[in-house]
Amino acid sequence: MVAEDVRRLVISTVGRLGRETQLHLDERYRHFWVTNLLIIIISILLIVVAIFNVYYIRVLYQDLNVIVFNMDSMHTHLRVVKGSMDEITHRVESFDRHMANMDEINRHTSSMSDSLPRIANAMRDMSGEVHAIRNEMAVLQGSMISIDQRVVHMIGGVASMRENVHQIARPMGVMNPFLP
Incomplete structure (x- = not known):
């Protein structure tokens, strides 16, 4: 009976470890997805800002030529x-x-x-x-x-x-x- 208890204890521990590991992997995947989404949004914003900066530099150059x-x-x-x-x-x-x-x-x-x-x-x-x-x-x-x-x-x-x-x-x- 003791051997069976030990066996059940090991099986339940391994099962709990498997569930905890899977929960950890799911949570990690969710965090990676959120991080990737933030990186994409920030990259798009940086591209928009870069386009406006190039436009403003061109306008500034033309205005300086007029001056x-x-x-x-x-x-x-x-x-x-x-x-x-x-x-x-x-x-x-x-x-x-x-x-x-x-x-x-x-x-x-x-x-x-x-x-x-x-x-x-x-x-x-x-x-x-x-x-x-x-x-x-x-x-x-x-x-x-x-x-x-x-x-x-x-x-x-x-x-x-x-x-x-x-x-x-x-x-x-x-x-x-x-x-x-």
Whole structure:
């Protein structure tokens, strides 16, 4: 009887071990299935994100090219504006030199005041206006020089920005052949 009890005990133990092993295998299979499903879902999400990233890189590259073109255009237009400002400054200086001759005309007119008092009075009035115009021209000349200097500074800034945008866009140009 003891041998039979031992035998039953061994058989029941082996049976329990078999059932536990099968339960463990079933649970393990279920966990592997869930893990594989998660891996597939995450892979699909990563593919979608990669597609959007490639699209955004392409859009960024195109936008940077537009910015570089606009910077080049702005730089060219600022050079034209600088040339126009230089010409205006030279004309104001020339006009100021001509205005300096008005003092001499005023002196000659004053010498005629003995015989022509009415003309002398008119010339005195004109002298004040000429001085006012001359002062305004001096202010205008200073303003033009200031504007000229500011345009030169703007051209330098635009040239620097253009170079920086070229440097930013250069890596995008390398990646462009790989993009759809």
